[in-house]
Amino acid sequence: MSAPLDDLTTFLGSIPGDEYDVRSRIRTCRNAAAFKVTRTDSADARQLCWMVTETATAWIYTPARVDELEKVVIYLRDMLRNAGRIEHLEAMA
Numbered sequence: 001m002s003a004p005l006d007d008l009t010t011f012l013g014s015i016p017g018d019e020y021d022v023r024s025r026i027r028t029c030r031n032a033a034a035f036k037v038t039r040t041d042s043a044d045a046r047q048l049c050w051m052v053t054e055t056a057t058a059w060i061y062t063p064a065r066v067d068e069l070e071k072v073v074i075y076l077r078d079m080l081r082n083a084g085r086i087e088h089l090e091a092m093a
Contacts, residue, residue, distance in 0.1 A: 022073060027060055029076035029080060030052065032080060036083060037053070045086045045087045048079050048082055051079060056072075059072045
């Protein structure tokens with residue numbers, strides 16, 4: 001079975017499956033944050049989303065161990081959740 005042809009395999013070549021999966025999750029966080037930037041009315045939430053986008057972009061191709069990349073995913077997901085929480089708080093005000 002050949003590896004999928006996408007940005008990860010194009011730039012990183014053949015990588016282990018667990019590394020591919022975690023880098024794919026980083027890419028998903030980046031894409032979700034970029035989408036949310038275009039949808040939120042909250043300037044604070046938008047700032048957090050830009051931080052997620054920038055951080056994910058910096059880490060997606062950076063050499064790192066899988067356990068380090070897993071920590072990055074946790075950070076990115078927390079930031080996305082916090083952006084949603086800020087939106088909720090602003091809606092209550």
